[in-house]
Amino acid sequence: KNEVEQSPQNLTAQEGEFITINCSYSVGISALHWLQQHPGGGIVSLFMLSSGKKKHGRLIATINIQEKHSSLHITASHPRDSAVYICAVRSGTGNQFYFGTGTSLTVIP
Amino acid sequence: KAGVTQTPRYLIKTRGQQVTLSCSPISGHRSVSWYQQTPGQGLQFLFEYFSETQRNKGNFPGRFSGRQFSNSRSEMNVSTLELGDSALYLCASRNQPGGETQYFGPGTRLLVL
Secondary structure (H helix, E strand, O other), X not given: OOOEEEEOOEEEEEOOOOEEEEEEEOOOEEEEEEEXXXXXXOEEEEEEEOOEEEEEOOEEEEEEOOOOEEEEEEOOOOHHHOEEEEEXXXXXXXXXXXXXXXXXXXXXX | OOOOEEXXXXXXXXXXXXXXXXXXXXXXXXXXXXXEEEOOOEEEEEEEEEOOEEEEEXXXXXXXXXXXXXXXXXXXXXXXXXXXXXXXXXXXXXXXXXXXXXXEOOOEEEEEO
């Protein structure tokens, strides 16, 4: 049983398309993180959410605490957005992290 | 500010050996977390340190241990290595537990033969 489920697992988009990646979780959380991992392993923390919505450039992250669901949107996608996007949650007690298996995004020029 | 640094970047060991990995957080950051990433299991939380104290621990056997020094640098140790310990080990720092953003290091890629 996975505490964090992501969909889709793989996603291919044309440059310029609007992209949505979904994350559902089954545990009580204190925060949800969206991470980006490029080939080679480097991980960048994109957002930390505990409620509502955050926006950074072309990236938007939302969370619905009641439904235990978060989405990451990328507007006007670009080939440099190609990466694995990982959803992670910190448990409500704060002492555990759980990770989704990631969504591999490829944006084609 | 310099980013999170991890040493070594690559390591090959044989079963039964032990290994120590090092992580230097961003200057001023006092919280360091360690993660293991494998193709099969994905990312998994190992432990979190703050002010030289282990705050949280993931579901890993006692062969995995860590510590944090007064300068916030952290080490993790894996004893009696198994083939399944082959993974990318990542550390991340933040200014405090629960802080807004974690900054990840490049990772140490460990291969156990």
